[in-house]
Amino acid sequence: MAAPAPPAPADHKLGVPKLDEPQLQAGGGTASATSQARTVKHLSDIFARCLKAEYESLNKRYNFGTKEGIAAWLAEEQQGPAQDVDLLKDGSLSAFVGYYMSGSANVMKPPPPLDDSYPISNYFISSSHNTYLTGNQLSSESSVDAYKNVLLRGCRCVEIDVWDGEPPSSSSSEDEDESVAAKPKKEKKEKKELGFRKRLELRFGRKGSPPPEEKSPPKNPSLPDGNGSARETPSRSNSSTNRAEPRVLHGYTLTKDTTFRAVCATIRDYAFVSSDLPLIVSLEVHTSPEQQEIMVEIMTEYWKGMLVDLPLDPSQSSEELELPLLKDLKRKILIKVKRAAKHPADSDARPTTLQAPAEEPRRSNSATSTLTSSSDDLPDAAKKPPAPKAKITEALAKLGIYTGGYTFKSLEQPGMSKIPTHVFSLSEKALMEVHETQQAALFKHNKHFFMRAYPKGLRLNSSNLNPSVFWRAGVQIVALNWQRWDGGMMQNEAMFAGTAGWVLKPEGYRSTSNEATQKTAIPHHNLDLSIEFIAGQDIPLPEEEDDKSFHPYVKVELHVEKHEEREGEPVPGGGKKKGGEYKLKTKTQHSQNPDLGREIIKFEGVRGVTEELTFVRYVTYLFRISVFRDCFRKHVGLQSPLLSSFRVGLRENLISRFYVPFSESCVCELGWFP
Template identity: 70%
Template sequence: MSTSQHDPKLGAPKLDHPQLQAGGGTASSYDSAARIVDRLSPLFTKYLQTIHDELAKQYKLESQEGQHRWLSEEQKCTEDELKLLRGGSVTHFHDYFLSGSANVMKPADPVDESYPISNYFISSSHNTYLTGNQLSSESSTDAYKNVLLRGCRCVEIDVWDGDEPSDSSSDEEEMQKYGAPKVEKKDKVKKEKSGLGLRKRLELRFGRKGASSEDKQQPSSPQQEGDQRVEPWRSSSYTYRAEPRVLHGYTLTKDLPFRAVCATIRDFAFKTSNLPLIVSLEVHTCPEQQEIMVELMNEYWKGLLVDLPLDPSRSSEQINLPTLKELERKILVKVKRSSVKKPVEAVQKPMPNTLQAPAPSLKHTTSAESVASSVTTESEEAVSPDGEKKPEAPKPKVIDTLSKLGIYFGGYHFKGLDAPEAAIPTHVFSLSEKALMEVHETNPAGLFKHNKHFFMRAYPKGLRLNSSNLNPSVFWRAGVQIVALNWQRWDGGMMQNEAMFAGTPGWVLKPEGYRSTSTEATQKTAVVHHNLDLSIEFLAGQDIPLPPSEDDPKDFKPYVKVELHVERHEERNNERIPGDGRTQKGEYKKKTKTQRTTNPDFGREIIKFEGVHGVTEELTFVR
């Protein structure tokens, strides 16, 4: 699979008005500039004159009654739009189409925040820190800024052990940008008194995975009996300790400080939405660095972080999920918890979703979340860049102080929908797209029932090296709330994400039959299915930007392709879904004739779809 840097669908995060960038849903509501045009070309003006004349005869647009009838019957607008048409002249008709009122997307309904949070679909990002492909791209805080301003409400952070910092002033200045304290020169003598021996410091610099087998059997720091808490490597300055870093492990991707990510999330979490933000942690760090993670999250997210249940008298296994309204402007951590029952010694091998490259004489480690989110029906082996399958490694352990931050989003290893942890109100199962489709095939009724009450997360399989996306609507229709997508790629998956969340604050209430209050037992009966006849008339295109690879408008050949993303009969009837939900292409697709200009004239060409079965208003998309 290609990972070319010239992939036209991949792009570094836009920082110039990212809220106007499609994919996250905010573009349709955040700024009028996303819904209006400054002018119409002579070609468009000609078509509007013709259409006005036709409508004037049909509706008598010169009268206020005729204007009202056209707006309510055909345009589905409100009385407020009447002022744009005024006397119904062609000039005012022209002004109406320049305004946002003529947008094909109707405004989203206000979100009903009274339901428990598992009753919503959530706009979600996968490997949020990456700016390109999964193998060799940069990691950047700009990626977090970009998706948060576009309406994302669930971001992902893969956290690894950091290197011990150098004494260089550039390192110090870089960290101080994110609030690290300044170090006085006289304090440098304290380096030898940091409380850690040379071996421990080397482990932190080069990673615990380099420790000997004997060392790994020893506790990393003194613990009290029955307590997982580890003494943190405290310091008045970051200079004397390694701090966690964020990257895609065992790849060529670049890293960035966990501190910097926390600062960026603090600054942009609630710029475009007041609804809660979920931070999904994949923890690869040693216990000491996990303590630093907790320290930094408490430092940067003070006043925003949910670190105690709304009802502190109940344990994490007993508390119920709060309503969306109760969590406004709050950051929720999703992190691994210990299993309810101790696993037996002979366990099946976990399946990582992290791309793993060879490391001589070292055992590979996978994240706690990767292990927790895997299912053992069919192993998805880790694969190195050269295609060689690699062995898996033991689960890293998440310490209590970090695990306890997963108040309402505790990750558990998926053993089945009847496992004890599947009944815990605050649990989350994370499964790869293929694993989740296997559950859908073998136990669709159980999957649908589970997702009415509890959280589930779907993520792209590890072999999507070019950051391609799964087909999100297949998983939404199975009730999955968190469908994680690669926002740096503009493809069919992100187009559907735009359709789902357009004009919303990133949380969308599920259809009534999908909610915890419903008694509907299956996906097939949860919503009303219709037959659809759809026709779309194309007038013209205007000022279409040339692709980066083109420089001559005469060589540009635009056309419009239309796809319907409709529930397949296999989804409704508990059968294997073709392609396991991987393909983003709609089952129904047609396209216009090809033109040869940046201002194409489609000549009122009509594309029709007739007798389309299985259409649901909330979960069918036109792309």
């Protein structure tokens, strides 16, 4: 008898959703605005010595014994608010140390007040891909906890893949197994199909997968509550308790499902806890018309008072609608769902009016649309079966008031410019091809209309694309796998740090601008950057390491727009690479509390820097993400735990004189970097 396959190695960059204060978890921007994530409870002896030496040096220059001296230091060195004078009290060493431990010396300049007076396509939106998954794309769980997690972390666009459910059944699993075994004619076909499934099981560790003719896993009888314990499925308002209800999962994989009803209930409860700005729910629909009727019923029930099911001006037809201003959609849920383009024969038909909430759905050829599969680039052996061509019912399509999805064919599709509410969703590969062949047209489109980018299907381990490439092309919704902690999510933290999940685009990227291309839309500068590393403390020791073999170092990356991006040429690596274009690293250390010896690394003559769309990322290798903080003047000190990515343009003069008075901190325990 063959020995059992060894368990698949753990992927340390993946993590199940954290429900204990997820707002302290980095990636969505909320942690940078949470005081608890920026404070330090104690200082190591090495760090305390470094702070004392710095205090003595500064005190000679500024005379901290006077309010005037403290105010001068805060203005010239820290660029902090004048009221911080009170935090330093009498200017003593203890007050100086307390100032840094409090987090008030944060490197991240608070984002400017959000100007919410622009149409909603003028903003970048913190967005999630396959939100329901807790791990990889093939064998992880689907959980409502994943929605709670990302919503509390500041996500403003979540995705739901919806499939037909099955009615409750009293048949046992043994009966189901017998019914499968009673089909000898399909035995050969089953073995062939099981070959790939078995390979998935061996690769990802899932045992006891369902038989191959099942298109998706069985329905879970109960759902976890906020504390991780089981709770009953939410009650149904429908008189029939035995009806099938839609479920949420990654189709044709080993992922387990959860109910659409439970997902909607979770969104209702957490949609506007961390932000009152609108939430976009992106639906990928694979259900029958009957199940779509139930979807509309459930969304209408659970999101009553929040769901945008009518235009702000109900007298307008869907073809006449203009995108609303952000300020007019506070605490509202927008549905992104396919809306079929009219056929030529329908061109003279009366425009659809949206004067009433969604009606009972019915089959309609004019509402047929083909859903784009996200499985491009998969090897033949690993491709999912083609997704069914769901016929989107009129009642469901009507809910796509301001975010109606249309199948992308070209940027010159007839009629699209006359439908301001359209959304194109493209995989990263398809979008890079458009960027390389129609850069000016792509930039023009994204100044006025919505576009969504999502990771290609080959990213089976839920890795992320490089979001800054797509933000620089004007893409508003760059969907990322929030369950994976990698460079993509670190950049997402930097983009949305301290915000409510919507960031106004640079002026040249807005619909009010006449700039024609990405190249001219925003000023580009040359950058000389010098960073001095002082000390670190409490670096988490990996399980496989001991004190003697533990040799950490810090790598600094600059994520800067490439020349090829500006010129519309093929981007090296197809835009897939998440590492920065410029990289330097410190010397290797030999301690969890290293004295970094004021080591200086320099980036000189960096070209093409745009303050608002350039990022600096710190990665501590060989252990958990912890870039140590506590720094002053032009120095970057390091301390655990915190996020190490931030936007270059958050302070004045950053291009001529890179000034980092204090490193950004975020509690972040997910992921390991190789």
